[in-house]
Amino acid sequence: MYLILAKTWYHYYNLFNFFNNINSIFCNLIATNKLTMSTDKYHFRFYDWEKKLKNKPFLRQPFGDNWEEYTWGETGIMARKLANGLKSLNLKKGSHIGLISKNCREWIIADLAIIMAGYISVPFFPNLKSNEIENLLEFGDVKALFVGKLENWDEIKKGVKKEMPIIAFPHYEKNSKVDEGFQWHEFINKFSPQEEDYHPKLNDIWTIIFTSGTTGDPKGVVLTFDINQNTDIMYSEEYNPLGVDFNGNNRFFSYLPMNHIAERIAIEFTAFKNGGTISFTESIETFVKNLQEIQPSVFFGVPRIYTKFQGAILSKFDQKKLDLLLSIPLVSLLIKNILKKKLGLSKAKVVVSGAAAMQVSQRNWFRKIGVNITVGYGMTENCAITTQIPGNNFNKPGSVGKVQPNVEVKIDEHSEEILMRGPYVMQGYYNDKETTNNTIKNGWLHTGDKGYIDKDGHLFITGRVKDTFKTSKGEFIDPAKIEVLFSEISQLGQMCIVGLDIPQPILLANLSENGKNEDKSELTKILESELEKINSNSVSHKRVSTIIICKDDWTPENTILTPTMKIKRGNVDKKYKSDYSNWHNSYSKIIWE
Secondary structure, eight states: OOHHHHTTGGGGOOOSSOOOOOOOOHHHHHHTTSOOOOTTBOOOTHHHHHHHTTTSEEEEEEETTEEEEEEHHHHHHHHHHHHHHHHTTTOOTTOEEEEEOSSOHHHHHHHHHHHHTTOEEEEEOTTOOHHHHHHHHHHTTEEEEEEOSOSOHHHHGGGSOTTSOEEEOOOOTTSOOOOSSEEHHHHHTTSOOOOSOOOOBTTSEEEEEEOOOTTSSOOEEEEEHHHHHHGGGGOSSSOOTTOOOTTSOOEEEEOSOTTSHHHIIIIIIHHHHHOOEEEEOOOSTTHHHHHHHHOOSEEEEOHHHHHHHHHHHHTTSOHHHHHHHHTSHHHHHHHHHHHHHHHTOTTOSEEEEOSSOOOHHHHHHHHHTTOOEEEEEOOGGGTTOSEEEOTTOOSSTTOOOEEOTTOEEEEOTTTOEEEEESTTOOSEETTOHHHHHHHEETTEEEEEEEEEEOTTSOEEEEEEGGGOEEOTTSOEEOHHHHHHHHTTOTTEEEEEEEOTTSSSOEEEEEEOHHHHTSOHHHHHHHHHHHHHHHHHTSOGGGOOOOEEEOSSOOOTTTTSBOTTSOBOHHHHHHHHGGGHHHHHHOSOSEEEO
């Protein structure tokens, strides 16, 4: 029933500029005198849990039907040995250490060691091409590289210079064998554990995270430990958007890329600060099985994941039958419990969506089966913290919520750009002073997103500032405002409004799983009807002349999507622009490429 989920999760990394909810109760502890520490040091709470939960499971790695577990104590010993191992490479303090791997226990241990040894982590997406990793390693001044669970090492290693020190994770079945460099266990076991509980200074750089490159080359977002520590206020008895248990009884499921700010903050560092277990998925094929076994206490994904969940359920129950079952009180409760368990969400206190807009109808649909999905807004540049709307709030459809603690948001009156200010804003872009100065002005982060704030303080996102284009008639088109009109058509998946050098905009789209299961002629009639309805309520220059169903799915591999599943509009134009005029002038309103 859920095979379709397992085969697609990896391609929907999502997340991507996901959202906003982070870690511990540091500020609360200070206020109640439960914690004392130097004000110029980052309190790395891993050390606290390492002692308190020494014999409790921390990292859980699946191998078929078996789960191997490292306790907090075992993890600490390995990280401390590795920290001394890194220092043996004679790299100066503050050197940049790269990580490229799919999610696994060694990723967490390597990141711990980098902090313990006083270095700076520079993580990368695990599906980069050789030219991409080559450019990022050079631009990011990376001095050593952890290489792990990868499917494409033979391609990636072409971009890694031979003199680069490499530490290879243990080999995972059905993944590339990394023979280069130091081998994990052999290297670690050469060293004794570091005894010092090293706490970085607040103004030390914690990590440099490269953006996915939606609007151009990736930019290196510089985040300090001070910014990370400020996120602690996200978790208190009064405000706890991820439903964290402060006694360490948390179950996290790690499957979105570890170099994305949402996974890094809301999974890895939330565990460091609040305790619990982090469980990983073994492979694409075992994703659903692993999720069902874990039943995490918090789950998040991009909207596409929830579309797959929905499609899987509707493949077993048509909507009319499901509605009937849910209308019977006792049966409804039973059906909801069964569905949540099958989805792996039966124990989830909070279910979240981010990185892209979620359809209001889809959020309402999940609510009917007992899954209340919270949404929010954030980006790498502000540690994924801006706004949030609770899962049980359905009074503001389309909103991404109100500002989170210590956040200010305003709208530029000329460009409609969303401006954000708060203690979570990046230090800047690495080695790019000009772009930094154009992005942070007078303390305000210029997000690049357009939106508005309603009278009740709820933020609504309407598009991207740079996405606006001009048709051959000289009319300006904001594509996101038109795309949202088509977002409720369940048969359409990824979509992109284009229109350079033609009189009217046209819509390029992929089919959703629902759409792929429809009869082609029937679907054409449905789309024609929907197009006519939408155009009848639009001003003339915003009416879409044609819908084109593209034959190829858009993926990161064909460069139409970023690794976080955002559309690269420039690459859409490169691929399809030569056909725009013919498609616009066609007598057919719906064209199948």
